[in-house]
Amino acid sequence: MALRTIISAIALLLAGQLQSSAQVPTAPTPVSATKARDIGGYELGMAIGEVRRRMTLAHIAGETFAGTDSDISYEFGFSPRGRIFRIHSVQKLGAFHPDASFARTLSNKLTAKYGAPISNALPGGPISWETIETVQYPSGQKLPYRTMWMNAVLSDADGETTLDITVLDFRILWADQAADNSAPRQTAKERI
Numbered sequence: 001m002a003l004r005t006i007i008s009a010i011a012l013l014l015a016g017q018l019q020s021s022a023q024v025p026t027a028p029t030p031v032s033a034t035k036a037r038d039i040g041g042y043e044l045g046m047a048i049g050e051v052r053r054r055m056t057l058a059h060i061a062g063e064t065f066a067g068t069d070s071d072i073s074y075e076f077g078f079s080p081r082g083r084i085f086r087i088h089s090v091q092k093l094g095a096f097h098p099d100a101s102f103a104r105t106l107s108n109k110l111t112a113k114y115g116a117p118i119s120n121a122l123p124g125g126p127i128s129w130e131t132i133e134t135v136q137y138p139s140g141q142k143l144p145y146r147t148m149w150m151n152a153v154l155s156d157a158d159g160e161t162t163l164d165i166t167v168l169d170f171r172i173l174w175a176d177q178a179a180d181n182s183a184p185r186q187t188a189k190e191r192i
Contacts, residue, residue: 033129033148034114037167039089040072044169048082077168079176086168093161098123098154106163110152126151147171 037044042051048065051057055067055074066075077086096102103122110127111117120127128151135145150167 031131031133031148033118033131034150034167036113037169039087039165039167040069040074042069042074042076042084042087044084044087044167045172046084048076048078048084051076051084077173079173080180081176083172083176085170085172085176086166088164088166090157091163091165092157093154093163095160098161103154106152106154114150122152123154126153145170 038046042054048057051065051067055069057065057067057076060066060075063077063079064075065078066073068074071092073090075086075088076084079085098106100123107117107120107122107127114129117127117129128149130146130149132144133147134142135147136142148169148171150165152163152165155162155164
């Protein structure tokens with residue numbers, strides 16, 4: 001489910017419906033969907049160099065890199081300026097069937113770290129957090145958009161239960177895209 005959402009969001013970006021000039025209202029502290037903004041110590045906004053000091057990264061495609069740390073597999077999405085805007089982790093938990101007791105324990109641990117979720121369907125569905133803000137599209141139109149979100153879900157991979165957690169903040173990506181676009185845009189303005 002999380003991967004499908006990520007792919008849809010990336011497709012929107014590539015289709016030009018949401019571009020680097022998308023603007024989120026600025027505030028002294030960006031609104032966060034969660035209290036913590038990391039998974040396993042890897043935090044949104046962290047530089048690629050900091051990640052490389054902790055694990056070996058393999059380039060997957062585009063902005064996506066993967067690595068493993070403490071038996072947890074990670075995929076990171078890096079902005080054009082090398083900052084994490086997306087983290088996906090997969091942790092193997094063993095061969096068992098999650099029940100209500102396990103779901104309660106997991107929910108309590110996640111809520112203690114990340115704060116109260118907006119929805120919780122564990123053990124069969126995700127536990128989720130999100131921030132919705134008004135975003136100005138390149139056309140000037142302003143619409144609500146899920147700028148930052150996180151979810152955790154239990155999955156079955158080859159008979160083993162895994163905990164999949166994804167956190168994503170488009171504002172990091174957009175800020176870096178806009179910063180990279182600033183000088184070329186100004187040069188183009190001066191040419192016309």
